[in-house]
Amino acid sequence: MKYTNIFKLPCIAGVMMIFGCSLTSSCTEDEVMTGDINTNRYESSNELLGYLTDSQGKLMSSNIEFRSSGELSLFLNLTKEASSNCGISITYDESVLEEYNAKNSSSYELFPKTQVTLPENPTIKVETGKQQSSPLPVAFTSNGQLSADSKYVIPLRITVTSGNVKLAQGEDTRLIFITDRTGIPDCNKENGFKILSCMEVNDTNPLNNLSFTLKNSGKLLVDVLIMFSGNMKYDRETGHVTMKYNNNIQALLNGYDHYLKPLKDRGMKVIMGILPDHDGSGLCNLAPETCEEFALEIKAMCDAYNLDGVFLDEEYADYNDYDLYLNVPGFVRPTASACSRLVYEIHKLQPEKDIIVYAYSTIYSLPSINVDGRTINSGECITYAVHDYGRSGNLSSSYPGLPKTNMGMFSQEYTGRFFASESNLQRMVDDGYKTHMIFAMDPNRGNFTYQQLPSMQSIAKIVYNDELVFDGKKYPKDWD
Template structure:
């Protein structure tokens, strides 16, 4: 279980934006093609077509690119087609207009002149999935690294016996052009997640550690641990509460967070219970939608890259109060789903602990579609495929380490993780000013060596907590 010092001073930072998001799901599209779940289509005798990305995910995807990028799109069918089918993709700005209207958002179009489509979809008679069509795009000086753009596409059947509904014939590719920003990505793709106990530690310490050969930062994702989900007794609403330490960092993001993002690191805000009735696993569906909207406001306001959901320190009540449900994995999964609905261009991470340790399907979408990273509790290493169905191994964080209490990963643990194809690893409470820093440094040296075949470089210029 994570260590966390709770502050009870109330500090409302935002008014909730009360809008309900539509039915799109975002995901990264950098993994291999998987099989398509057809269970939800069994009620029709027609061949119903729908668009999916290379992970078999519908609705939306997120692509971060430098200079040139691409998204793989497929036309799939609920049953084997009775004829050959030919269809194509076209750029359709009205798809984004409809999305923005429905979701009260203001995403901008990616310039159509920077987009090209590789080929038509071809489904041979008797098949249920086409070959890929590449949506390719390039950078431009007119694009901003701080904005998310959208390539909206629509499938049009040219010939063959297949039906496309309005919803399933469109796809939104959320695009971030990072051409002008350095990347923390290492050659083998493994991600190191640093969960920072910011009550004690300056997050800028993540800048201190690089790899000798590649020059890359050791850390890819920084979690600010932690903001809270709180209950307002006067309004009867849940809201995001930041203790003074978290709030100071957010209010001074140019000093504490932007330098990390400028090196290619992602900044994720932890969301944790705070000893009242509100928690990440007991929100009724409508309450979850509203809270997800407030999470979006927070991420928008402070230019954060996502959230980390952790089911700890809530005082769940029985009988269940209005607006809440009995704590369950289903309710926790609903919150993660609504958060991804509200923020398709940001990360949603879950701690594999308590109600968030295993998240069921929501509205026909497997949890691996809307949870980007599943992060194991300390020392645990089991495959999370059954916990978060649809999640690739690259997004499963194994053998997490806790630097303040001495939960360490061995060299053989790290080697096993890498050899078995798992692509994420979390360290908690790294702090150069703690008296066991030599052991912390040894652990990070092992990460550099065993996961990246490289050598850790520590610049010996740590950052004190200065607030």
């Protein structure tokens, strides 16, 4: 059954160009699982290659949020069974971060070495005949002095200590990106389930997400605000693909302290939607060099407005009306693999940020791609993938490497078109999925009492075994 999608934004002039200037997915101490290991990541070789993964199967870097204390497990993986015992050692090495910052024009700060605990003998070994080691724990504690708005890094140096294993390219270092949330309230619920509120902010105040809490835990119902939506725009005068914002998005960005910071102060993430704008450019027709350039634009946007990531929705590009790849340098024939490259470039520049993909149209599936001889799986770069309204189903084949918990089922559309039944919510929970999106929530709309509110009450009951509390506050649109 084809569902009509209403994700659409009017074309409103106003281009803002900002430029600023490696792989991970977020997890918290409440969500620890062992991800599938991708032994095809590297090209075939007769050599025995080794590489590290964390407890979610993520390579090269990890992203952790914690309160008071946390722990991350690391594993050594081999591309084939070990013919003899193999081992590596892990050390905290400040020069690793210095090299990363210099290479990527970034300015991440060190997570204090005194707050990091490695085992007395920080060695990971793979025994003969096996391909994966036992976990090595990296523990960390809060000193109460770090900013909750900043990312810090635990820089690790990896060295082979025994056996005939050789570290794969780029695997001699690892970065653990840390956010210390000790000093602020949070949204994280005990079971790790995430509610994404994709909000039509042309007429709805984001502050309405603060009005709904859970009675027993006191936590906010919503974990992530997605502002729908910024637009990508091909500037024909400059030849660049840029971000642009209509008057409503720009008002919220300009009024960050009033509209967005209160959400961030409660631990809610704020995400910018990215949507094509009927000009022939889209998420699926950027050449690799254009992906790199647009990723810089996205990084500059996130840095300028303290955003936690992006939401990618591939609609309204109108590729066939322009066929840019035929006559404009920097564009290719539209394919899902081109979006996979864009996702990789965004993630490479901002490994600590979230990338959410709307599993719809061409990007219902993002294939693995090869970059400099390495296989990059889309699920290792994105944080969440959410189904179109009312749809469900495991997305492992669509986004290889994405944890099941980060697949969004039975998305709801609160203007009155698609609401999830309690039986489907229960099925989602029973099947082990832990991500759910609601679109266009607005307590000022006429259907709030008889449709929106009962839906959120069902989410509280089924997903969190709790009772929804609505504090009665309805924030109107109060900007021009």
